[in-house]
Amino acid sequence: MCASKDHSIWRWFDFFPVVDRSSIVSLGEGSTPLIHADRLGEKLGIKNLYLKNDTVLPTGSLKDRSNSVGISVARELGFTTAAVMSTGNAAASVAAYSAAAGIKSVVMVPAGTALSKIIQARAYGATVVVIDGNFDYEVAKLYKAAVEEFGWYDCLSSNPYRDEGKKSYAYEMVDQLDGRIPDWVIHPTAGGTGIYAMWKGYQEFLSLGWIERAPKLVAAQSEAAAPIVAAFEKRLADIEPIVARETVAESIQVGNPVSLGWRALAAIRESGGTAAAVSDEEILEAEGLIGRLVGIFAEPAAAVSVAVAKKLRDAGVIRPEDLVVCNLTGHGLKQPEAIHLSHKEFMPIAPTLDALRECMKARPEWN
Ligand SMILES: Cc1ncc(COP(=O)(O)O)c(C=O)c1O
Secondary structure: OOOOOOOOHHHHHHHOOOOOHHHOOOOOOOOOOEEEOHHHHHHHOOOEEEEEEHHHOOOOEOHHHHHHHHHHHHHHHOOOEEEEEOOOHHHHHHHHHHHHHOOEEEEEEEOOOOHHHHHHHHHOOOEEEEEOOOHHHHHHHHHHHHHHHHOOEEOOOOOHHHHHHHHHHHHHHHHHOOOOOOOEEEEEOOOOHHHHHHHHHHHHHHHOOOOOOOOEEEEEEEOOEOHHHHHHHOOOOOOOOOOOOOOOOHHHOOOOOOOOHHHHHHHHHHHOOEEEEEOHHHHHHHHHHHHHHOOOOEOHHHHHHHHHHHHHHHOOOOOOOOEEEEEEOEEHHHOHHHOOOOHHHHOOOOOOHHHHHHHHHOOOOOO
16 A cells, blocks of 8 residues: 555655655654554453554654644744643644754643653753643633734644644554454544544545545543533534543543534544543553553553443443454653552662562562
8 A cells, every 4th residue: 555665654645734745844753553452352352452552652642643744834834933732742742843843842731730741841842831720721711822922833733734644543554454444443532633533534545445444433531521422422513611620641631622522523423433431440440451461551541542442342332353443642651650659669678589578478469
């Protein structure tokens, strides 16, 4: 289908809205592993469970797919500063791609954002502004006013160039599964760009006659921030904004996905898919299982896809033989403090075998 040596998303250059190849801003994003998670699949009762491991993208989250395209367009259009408001992952990604493009970046994050994400954005040279206010309303209002005032290139998910990059999920899955189409693709969902863009990507391949059907798409959310699930269940055409509550899945703690929420809803419905929400407890359980049974450290927001796979399997919506892909959208090191470990575990011991034997007895994971 595509014999290019380029393993980044840019091997699909013709599908992206960039005019000149010299504008491309790339850090090698794309072609992330699609892993057959057999032990996790056995545990969940899903034989053909695959994990799309986007934790290995350049800045550790799915945002690199979209910002590589978005910032390439910014360069093509001659912008000198890119901006975004973010729960953290987009901030780091916009900062990194701006650095790669040689332009400035300003990122706004709500107070309480994981320090590791803030430090990451700063390390790429961004001006990081932490705002004491509600993300969906106060931060959003200030961000909008600032973009207008300063004339920054707006990297929010409403930027149409940005979500184009996430179409690459669909292209890569078709390629990696040798043309087999998943029955379900489950995506941790906040603004809805991933769901909408994947659907668009599959539609493009369908219209080219490269595939014969598309998967059912599932929006996976935290119960504390599930406006898309609520709208889907109420059969609404658009989202009713909510005030999101705190959740361990902080990267997808979005209550007002205004720009693409309705398009994600349409994509879910057209695909014959569904939307489901899970509790913090279920999310942390899934994060642990992905770590121990697969060997991938995913952040809680990413683990939401696996938690929802379990929920849908338990409810009989997903059948045992279905081919299911869960997108793992962010690295666990983004928010390591989500995993609660006793400090006692890390108390230094004497450098003797006796002390080691005692120590091993006290380790629940060893016994
Ligand atoms: C880790 C992670 N997963 C998933 C998402 C979902 O984004 P979207 O619904 O816009 O595809 C985000 C971003 O908000 C994220 O940071």
